[in-house]
Amino acid sequence: MFDQPLAVLAPDALDAVHDQGMRILEEIGVEVRHEPALALLRSAGQSVEGTRVHLDRGFVMEQVAKAPAHFTLRGRNPARAVEIGGGSLVHTPVGGSPFCSDLERGRRDGTLDAYVELTKLAHAADAIRCLQSGVTEASEIIETSRYLDLDYACLRWSDKPYVCYGTSGEKAADGVELAAIACGGREAIAQTPAIIGIVNPNSPLVWDSLMADCLMTWAAAGQPVAMTPFMLAGATAPVSLAAGLSLQVAEALSGVALAQLVRPGAPCLYGSFFSGVDMRSGGPALGMPEGVLATLAGGQLARRYDLPYRGGGGLCSGNAVDAQSAYETAMMLWATYHSGSDLVLHAAGWLEGGLTASYEKFVLDLDVLRMFERLREGVIVDAEHLAFDAIRDEGPGGMFLASPHTLEHFRDWLFLSPLFRSQAHPTWLKQGGATADVAAVAVWKRLLDSYEDPGIDAAIDEELRTFIARRKAVLDE
Amino acid sequence: MFDQPLAVLAPDALDAVHDQGMRILEEIGVEVRHEPALALLRSAGQSVEGTRVHLDRGFVMEQVAKAPAHFTLRGRNPARAVEIGGGSLVHTPVGGSPFCSDLERGRRDGTLDAYVELTKLAHAADAIRCLQSGVTEASEIIETSRYLDLDYACLRWSDKPYVCYGTSGEKAADGVELAAIACGGREAIAQTPAIIGIVNPNSPLVWDSLMADCLMTWAAAGQPVAMTPFMLAGATAPVSLAAGLSLQVAEALSGVALAQLVRPGAPCLYGSFFSGVDMRSGGPALGMPEGVLATLAGGQLARRYDLPYRGGGGLCSGNAVDAQSAYETAMMLWATYHSGSDLVLHAAGWLEGGLTASYEKFVLDLDVLRMFERLREGVIVDAEHLAFDAIRDEGPGGMFLASPHTLEHFRDWLFLSPLFRSQAHPTWLKQGGATADVAAVAVWKRLLDSYEDPGIDAAIDEELRTFIARRKAVLDE
Numbered sequence: 001m002f003d004q005p006l007a008v009l010a011p012d013a014l015d016a017v018h019d020q021g022m023r024i025l026e027e028i029g030v031e032v033r034h035e036p037a038l039a040l041l042r043s044a045g046q047s048v049e050g051t052r053v054h055l056d057r058g059f060v061m062e063q064v065a066k067a068p069a070h071f072t073l074r075g076r077n078p079a080r081a082v083e084i085g086g087g088s089l090v091h092t093p094v095g096g097s098p099f100c101s102d103l104e105r106g107r108r109d110g111t112l113d114a115y116v117e118l119t120k121l122a123h124a125a126d127a128i129r130c131l132q133s134g135v136t137e138a139s140e141i142i143e144t145s146r147y148l149d150l151d152y153a154c155l156r157w158s159d160k161p162y163v164c165y166g167t168s169g170e171k172a173a174d175g176v177e178l179a180a181i182a183c184g185g186r187e188a189i190a191q192t193p194a195i196i197g198i199v200n201p202n203s204p205l206v207w208d209s210l211m212a213d214c215l216m217t218w219a220a221a222g223q224p225v226a227m228t229p230f231m232l233a234g235a236t237a238p239v240s241l242a243a244g245l246s247l248q249v250a251e252a253l254s255g256v257a258l259a260q261l262v263r264p265g266a267p268c269l270y271g272s273f274f275s276g277v278d279m280r281s282g283g284p285a286l287g288m289p290e291g292v293l294a295t296l297a298g299g300q301l302a303r304r305y306d307l308p309y310r311g312g313g314g315l316c317s318g319n320a321v322d323a324q325s326a327y328e329t330a331m332m333l334w335a336t337y338h339s340g341s342d343l344v345l346h347a348a349g350w351l352e353g354g355l356t357a358s359y360e361k362f363v364l365d366l367d368v369l370r371m372f373e374r375l376r377e378g379v380i381v382d383a384e385h386l387a388f389d390a391i392r393d394e395g396p397g398g399m400f401l402a403s404p405h406t407l408e409h410f411r412d413w414l415f416l417s418p419l420f421r422s423q424a425h426p427t428w429l430k431q432g433g434a435t436a437d438v439a440a441v442a443v444w445k446r447l448l449d450s451y452e453d454p455g456i457d458a459a460i461d462e463e464l465r466t467f468i469a470r471r472k473a474v475l476d477e
Numbered sequence: 478m479f480d481q482p483l484a485v486l487a488p489d490a491l492d493a494v495h496d497q498g499m500r501i502l503e504e505i506g507v508e509v510r511h512e513p514a515l516a517l518l519r520s521a522g523q524s525v526e527g528t529r530v531h532l533d534r535g536f537v538m539e540q541v542a543k544a545p546a547h548f549t550l551r552g553r554n555p556a557r558a559v560e561i562g563g564g565s566l567v568h569t570p571v572g573g574s575p576f577c578s579d580l581e582r583g584r585r586d587g588t589l590d591a592y593v594e595l596t597k598l599a600h601a602a603d604a605i606r607c608l609q610s611g612v613t614e615a616s617e618i619i620e621t622s623r624y625l626d627l628d629y630a631c632l633r634w635s636d637k638p639y640v641c642y643g644t645s646g647e648k649a650a651d652g653v654e655l656a657a658i659a660c661g662g663r664e665a666i667a668q669t670p671a672i673i674g675i676v677n678p679n680s681p682l683v684w685d686s687l688m689a690d691c692l693m694t695w696a697a698a699g700q701p702v703a704m705t706p707f708m709l710a711g712a713t714a715p716v717s718l719a720a721g722l723s724l725q726v727a728e729a730l731s732g733v734a735l736a737q738l739v740r741p742g743a744p745c746l747y748g749s750f751f752s753g754v755d756m757r758s759g760g761p762a763l764g765m766p767e768g769v770l771a772t773l774a775g776g777q778l779a780r781r782y783d784l785p786y787r788g789g790g791g792l793c794s795g796n797a798v799d800a801q802s803a804y805e806t807a808m809m810l811w812a813t814y815h816s817g818s819d820l821v822l823h824a825a826g827w828l829e830g831g832l833t834a835s836y837e838k839f840v841l842d843l844d845v846l847r848m849f850e851r852l853r854e855g856v857i858v859d860a861e862h863l864a865f866d867a868i869r870d871e872g873p874g875g876m877f878l879a880s881p882h883t884l885e886h887f888r889d890w891l892f893l894s895p896l897f898r899s900q901a902h903p904t905w906l907k908q909g910g911a912t913a914d915v916a917a918v919a920v921w922k923r924l925l926d927s928y929e930d931p932g933i934d935a936a937i938d939e940e941l942r943t944f945i946a947r948r949k950a951v952l953d954e
Contacts, residue, residue, distance in 0.1 A: 002485050002770070007478050013858035020863050031873040052873070099902075107902075205873035235876065239883045239890050240862040247868060276891045278899040282878070285899050289851035289892045293479070297856050317899035319906075323838075324897055324913035326800035327845055330807030352902050361800075368804055374766035379774050381490035385717035386497050391724060396508040396529070396682035399712065401759070406716045413716050414753045415766045420801055422755040422762050422794035425576075425584075425829050429796075436801035 002375045003087070005303070006338040008296045009245075014304060017242060017297075021249025022057035029054040030205045030254050034212035040261045055254055063257035069306045070342075071224060071267040073130065074192045076182045077159035077454065081192075082129050084224070084269070085308040087340040091347035091369060092163055093122040094314075094357045095132030098139065101351070102359035103441050110136030110357070116153050118349070118357055120451040121444060123158035127369040128348065130196070131162035133175075135349070136357040145475040147171045148178070148468045155182045155464060159454040163345065164195040164223070169213025172197060174471055176221040181463050182456075190222035193267060196343065197225045198310075200273070201251045203236035212258070219259035219266040226310040226343060227255035228271025231294065232284055235277045241290060244274060245297055256307065269343055271310040272298030278317070286315040286353060287328020292335040299339030312336025313346035314365045317353050321361045321437035325351060329365060337372050360440035363447060367417045374415050418443050479852045480564070482780070483815040485773045486722075491781060494719060494774075498726025499534035506531040507682045507731050511689035517738045532731055540734035546783045547819075548701060548744040550607065551669045553659045554636035554931065558669075559606050561701070561746070562785040564817040568824035568846060569640055570599040571791075571834045572609030575616065578828070579836035580918050587613030587834070593630050595826070595834055597928040598921060600635035604846040605825065607673070608639035610652075612826070613834040622952040624648045625655070625945045632659045632941060636931040640822065641672040641700070646690025649674060651948055653698040658940050659933075667699035670744060673820065674702045675787075677750070678728045680713035689735070696736035696743040703787040703820060704732035705748025708771065709761050712754045718767060721751060722774055733784065746820060748787040749775030755794070763792040763830060764805020769812040776816030789813025790823035791842045794830050798838045798914035802828060806842060814849050837917035840924060844894045851892050895920050 009017065029052050032038050038048050047054040070085020082090045100114045101107035108114075118135040122128045133150045141149055147165040154162040155178060164179070166172030175195060180186040183194040197218035199211045207215075218225045229251040231237045237244035256268045274294035278285040285291075295312045302309035315332045318325030329350070336344055346354065347369060349362030390405035400406050419439055423431065432438075486494065506529045509515050515525050524531040547562020559567045577591045578584035585591075595612040599605045610627045618626055624642040631639040632655060641656070643649030652672060657663040660671040674695035676688045684692075695702045706728040708714045714721035733745045751771035755762040762768075772789045779786035792809045795802030806827070813821055823831065824846060826839030867882035877883050896916055900908065909915075 001487065002483060002773075004483060006481060008855045009858065010478065013856065016858050016863065020865060023865065024868060028869050028872060202874065204868065204871060204875055204877075234883050234887050234891060235878050238864040238867045238877050238880070239887045240864055241856045242858040242862040243864040243868060245856070246863060246865075277878070279887055279891065279893070281899050281901065281904070283899045283901065285892070285897070288894075288897060289848050292848075292852055293856050296479070317897070318913070319900065319902050319910070320912045321800050322912035322914065323798050323800060323803035323841055324916075326803035327807050327841070327913075328897065330804050330811070331845075331848065334807070334811045353899060355902065364800055364804070368808075371766050371769075371808065375769055378485045379490065379718045379722070379770050381486065381493050381719040385719040386493065386723060387715040387717055387720040388497060388500065388723075390715045391501060391681065391720060392505050394681060395505060397679065398681055400681075400715050401712050401754070403715070406711050410711050410716045410754075410756055414711060414756065415762070416756070417765075420762065420765060420794065420805065422758050422760045422830060423796065424758065424760065425796050425832065427758070433796070435797045435799035436795070436804075437799065439801075 001378050003337045005299055005340040006296050007300060008293050009300050014300055017245045018249060018304065020246035021253065024246060024250040025055040025060060025254060026057060028205065030207060032207045032212060034207065034209045037207065037212045037216060037258055044261055055257065060253050060257045063260040064253055064305050066260045066264045067256055067268040067307055068265065070308060072192050073161045073196065075159055075161035075194055076155065080160045082161060084342050088342045089344060090129045090342065091127055091344045092130045092132045093118065093128055093135050093362065094346045094349040094354065095134050095163060097136045097355055097357040099356040100136040101356050103438060107356060109139040111140055112138035112149060115150065116157060117448060119153050119157050121362060121447055123160060124447050124451040125366050127366050129160060131158055131160050133162055133165035142476055145472045148174060148471055151175050151178050152464055152468060156456055156461065162195055164197050166197055166214050168210045169217045172214040172217040176217065176223060177467060178464060181467060182460055186221065193223045195223050197223055198228055199225055199255060200228050200230050201255065203229045203231060203251060204247050205251060215255060215259060216262050219262040222263060222266060224267035224269060225259055226269035226271040227252040228273050228310060231274040233276045233290055234279065241294055245294065245301065248272060248274065248298065249301060268307060269310040270302035270305055270307040274298065284353060286317045287331045291315065292331050295335040295339045299341060303340060308342040309340060310343040310345060311339050311341045312344050314348055314350050315346060316350060319352050321351065321358055321364065325361065330368065333368060333372065359444045360437045363440050363443040364419055364436060367419050371415065478855050480814045482776055482817040483773050484777060485770050486777050491777055494722045495726060495781065497723035498730065501723060501727040502532040502537060502731060503534060505682065507684060509684045509689060511684065511686045514684065514689045514693060514735055521738055532734065537730050537734050540737040541730055541782050543737045543741050544733055544745040544784055545742065547785060549669050550638045550673065552636055552638035552671055553632065557637045559638060561819050565819045566821060567606045567819065568604055568821045569607045569609045570595065570605055570612050570839065571823045571826040571831065572611050572640060574613045574832055574834040576833040577613040578833050580915060584833060586616040588617055589615035589626060592627065593634060594925060596630050596634050598839060598924055600637060601924050601928040602843050604843050606637060608635055608637050610639055610642035619953055622949045625651060625948055628652050628655050629941055629945060633933055639672055641674050643674055643691050645687045646694045649691040649694040653700060654944060655941060658944060659937055663698065670700045672700050674700055675705055676702055676732060677705050677707050678732065680706045680708060680728060681724050682728060692732060692736060693739050696739040699740060699743060701744035701746060702736055703746035703748040704729040705750050705787060708751040710753045710767055711756065718771055722771065722778065725749060725751065725775065726778060745784060746787040747779035747782055747784040751775065760830060763794045764808045768792065769808050772812040772816045776818060780817060785819040786817060787820040787822060788816050788818045790821050791825055791827050792823060793827060796829050798828065798835055798841065802838065807845065810845060810849065836921045837914045840917050840920040841896055841913060844896050848892065
């Protein structure tokens with residue numbers, strides 16, 4: 001009930017956006033800068049002139065219909081498998097941040113140590129059911145082969161499924177290989193995927209060689225691909241939401257169609273990363289009304305296409321863990337919860353438009369996610385909760401602080417957070433007057449202390465390490 | 478579409494809450510510590526034993542049905558009249574704060590100067606359509622007659638309608654008199670009310686003499702009364718939401734019934750101020766899931782009774798304008814916008830559980846309210862917004878930053894805020910690295926500079942001052 005999807009597009013507006021998406025594919029077409037992809041599209045009867053492909057709407061929708069509406073994602077521990085689809089709200093931590101920051105050590109380049117710490121924090125967090133390879137970059141490791149260390153850390157320090165790092169076909173292929181080693185082999189993960197791949201077309205309307213290669217590699221291996229146009233209204237898209245949504249439809253569905261040509265039935269997600277441009281900086285203005293509306297509209301479109309939805313997340317533009325970042329993140333998380341989102345990337349820890357993975361924001365966001373989980377439970381109305389006898393026993397003018405009904409239930413029924421407190425101002429001052437970012441330091445330390453190594457089978461670990469060493473020898477020569 | 482009400486009570490749960498509210502009135506009853514109220518209830522055939530009144534559900538619902546579903550509130554400027562009802566979302570600033578704070582002058586006792594400043598800020602703010610007398614206290618003025626200065630400032634420095642200060646029958650009566658002087662006389666404001674009164678029963682289930690007196694005074698004068706139980710789950714109510722909601726029904730509807738006995742058809746609001754107790758401090762934990770769910774459920778109850786709803790607001794427990802306060806406030810404002818709220822008290826500026834009126838938070842909250850107003854406009858889908866030609870003109874790989882469609886529309890279509898910015902981190906640092914609270918100082922100063930005195934008719938002003946002087950002579954002797 002609480003998380004019922006909010007419609008921001010009326011049925012006829014939804015039709016109009018879809019129709020223009022199809023018209024774009026037919027009349028303008030997409031650039032596909034990847035020979036094997038062009039060959040596939042040509043042989044499927046689509047019009048290919050050079051790298052420009054005009055796609056027929058009948059063909060596109062026929063391909064989209066082949067993608068499943070939901071699927072299971074299973075990492076190396078079956079008990080931590082997640083269903084993706086039907087509004088599943090599977091959260092991942094922030095990912096792709098070149099920097100990381102915490103108040104004790106400051107803002108700094110990401111390192112493998114910091115990344116492993118953040119991965120352990122994500123593993124220890126109940127609200128995070130899927131990890132992300134590359135929460136922060138391991139900047140001290142040579143870039144050519146760094147992705148192997150990042151994917152490995154997800155497999156070694158956690159047994160949750162994860163978003164694969166891959167930013168090229170080669171990296172995607174190695175990512176699939178690592179997952180296959182840890183999760184029962186290529187055939188097993190083709191049956192039940194172990195990782196998720198994210199691809200971002202070069203908006204507007206370009207599938208470059210790197211992204212098309214990723215897409216086809218993951219799809220061929222049966223690993224789900226989230227087709228996520230990066231729509232920046234006023235930059236990569238027109239300044240109006242309706243136009244950007246129609247571009248999103250054209251880009252995402254052309255990606256889905258390509259994946260289905262590679263492997264019919266390959267799991268695909270309809271992805272949305274959509275904000276307005278801040279004309280003062282040229283950067284994305286995250287957590288603003290454009291992003292909220294687009295997140296909600298994207299969910300409507302995904303449901304129209306019966307595809308799982310990757311949308312929303314705890315996005316913000318703010319540069320500090322302050323009121324701005326919190327308002328922006330809260331706006332986006334509410335939109336996420338009412339968009340029917342299935343896979344929520346960057347649900348916790350996102351700061352500075354994603355450039356920094358913040359330890360303090362990570363634990364603050366986790367508590368906000370816990371609030372939403374409580375909200376989804378709704379208002380329970382039964383005899384025990386209606387508590388007529390407790391009301392009669394106290395009677396008019398009574399006080400329930402120490403009543404038996406309160407003492408019996410307050411621990412289970414009241415939301416309690418280490419970060420969201422309500423001390424009187426003098427007490428708060430006496431306790432140090434810590435703002436929420438400062439108070440969060442102790443909380444992420446406790447969470448890190450609570451981390452338990454899931455362990456890994458020694459033979460599998462050896463095989464992973466051998467594979468990585470062999471690949472590094474080639475890549476880093 | 479965006480602000481469609483969210484249901485957190487299923488129809489049978491709503492029935493069960495209502496039913497228990499009625500059962501409480503019939504079997505437990507309410508304490509009414511006010512002779513004229515008891516006399517009215519007795520003569521209406523209700524069971525009165527001492528101060529305990531048992532109310533018949535048929536009688537209560539019959540009275541509730543007499544209250545209008547919506548009404549016009551009109552202060553001294555008819556152009557600023559507002560409709561209350563049907564999800565009208567009329568915002569007021571924070572009210573009742575003994576302290577005020579801004580980063581330049583610090584946290585301090587409220588004064589008349591600060592109160593007038595805050596009133597001018599509220600007058601200057603488009604998002605605030607109704608003021609509150611006593612945004613902060615004028616602590617240097619003797620308490621016995623301070624309310625006269627507070628109500629006067631609303632009438633003198635603004636021409637918007639306002640929430641009357643009254644916390645006793647005498648104060649309420651003087652408040653009515655001041656409004657009548659400024660707004661065309663008692664007959665005129667009885668026809669179209671000029672002020673709103675707030676009453677809080679002493680939860681659970683007590684109408685004390687002060688509140689009953691206020692209620693009857695405002696109702697007799699035809700001024701709307703918001704019946705607002707203060708439900709603190711685990712303190713003034715059982716620890717379960719369902720129980721608190723049933724108490725809220727009993728308290729609010731007994732107030733409405735009393736108002737209808739005083740003056741059939743008197744406008745009344747179903748009010749909700751509901752949070753869980755923070756067991757660590759004994760205070761209300763604002764902005765937490767309990768408050769969000771109760772705000773949404775309260776809206777469902779108000780609609781069931783066909784009464785305008787006073788619910789939600791920018792409430793928080795945080796002691797600083799930090800991430801905590803912002804998350805809490807955002808949670809509550811989302812709940813407000815999806816509860817069908819009609820009158821939103823404390824929509825901007827609330828800090829420290831309401832003990833402090835914060836200048837910085839006031840302008841931050843205003844921008845969040847502006848975001849919600851943009852969200853309510855939804856996604857416009859027409860040929861101009863779909864912008865097919867702009868997409869075709871740029872084509873694949875294009876860039877819309879300088880496209881004619883962008884240049885023509887970005888000023889009107891993109892949300893822009895002085896406080897929510899997206900500078901790159903080095904730029905932000907170079908510009909001073911101000912957190913949002915610090916950046917807000919310049920914004921409230923600009924808003925205060927933009928204030929324009931609406932003026933007041935000299936004869937009316939003289940009459941108001943004469944009345945106040947006469948009353949002060951009596952009260953302060």
